[in-house]
């Protein structure tokens with residue numbers, strides 16, 4: 357049976373039998389194995405599961421990808437599975453994309469058509485089996501399928517409100533709202549340390565420590581863009597901060613470089629033009645996060661709507677730079693800074709026009725000392741405390757400036 361694009365692009369739904377659950381984790385379907393078979397004329401992606409499942413298959417272009425969306429499953433797979441491709445599939449990734457929703461992203465070597473997509477029920481000692489068959493297709497057919505999906509999503513998504521340019525909010529008893537954004541998550545692990553430390557895990561740990569310390573001062577309201585192993589898209593993270601009228605947005609990351617001797621903390625603020633080539637490459641790799649997770653970038657809201665927002669952004673950027681300096685001053689007392697520690701780059705997560713934002717690379721997971729630090733609860737506590745001091749100083753300066761002449 358051929359699944360035509362009209363179907364595949366909107367949704368290929370295969371309905372599960374909820375009575376047949378046999379998961380190791382009660383109630384959660386487990387993916388126990390994935391594999392690729394075939395060649396460049398026909399490539400089959402197979403996943404073994406403990407139970408049947410619904411699936412939605414669609415195409416994304418730029419770069420070419422096929423996305424398989426599932427209800428939440430547990431991936432019980434060895435690290436590195438999916439790094440190696442076969443036939444029409446260059447590589448694949450998997451993980452949680454949001455609460456209750458898992459995703460598999462197939463990177464393609466060229467344009468394809470989904471010829472078949474189905475799930476076989478478990479039989480005797482055989483697991484349930486998810487199968488997606490890809491065959492080569494002309495580029496215009498692939499692009500048309502991707503466009504069809506994009507339009508269907510756009511039609512189903514309510515238009516975002518025009519961004520407000522209100523800079524301050526007095527509704528929180530004078531307490532400032534700080535949004536902390538642990539980088540990556542879910543399907544996107546971020547950098548991987550020499551000892552196997554995952555960036556998405558250490559940055560969540562650190563963010564939780566920082567949030568706790570900020571709340572403990574009684575001076576701040578704190579919200580986190582994620583508190584578990586999920587993946588909000590980069591534009592979702594920005595929207596999250598804007599909806600809460602955040603006074604401050606801090607994105608927390610850990611870096612990675614081929615040169616294992618490089619270490620230390622750096623703070624980034626946004627810039628239309630990256631300050632150097634290294635920084636530009638890093639911004640590209642962070643922005644690639646959305647591509648990795650199979651997010652359609654064309655859905656990103658057009659944030660720079662009018663001149664007012666442009667003005668707000670200019671003021672915001674000055675506050676961001678002030679914040680970056682405060683952070684570096686404080687962090688310098690408790691840990692190592694990297695060379696030229698304040699950098700500017702075009703990170704998508706730093707683009708809220710009215711929220712002062714900074715991205716902190718806590719250290720390098722490629723460096724053994726930094727990796728040990730990142731895992732040390734003592735280092736986390738000390739570094740977070742230094743950041744709280746910096747944030748206190750930042751708000752004190754900012755209030756002084758606002759009430760000045």
Ligand SMILES: [Zn+2]
Pocket residue numbers: 539540546547555609610611642
């Ligand atoms: Zn990162």
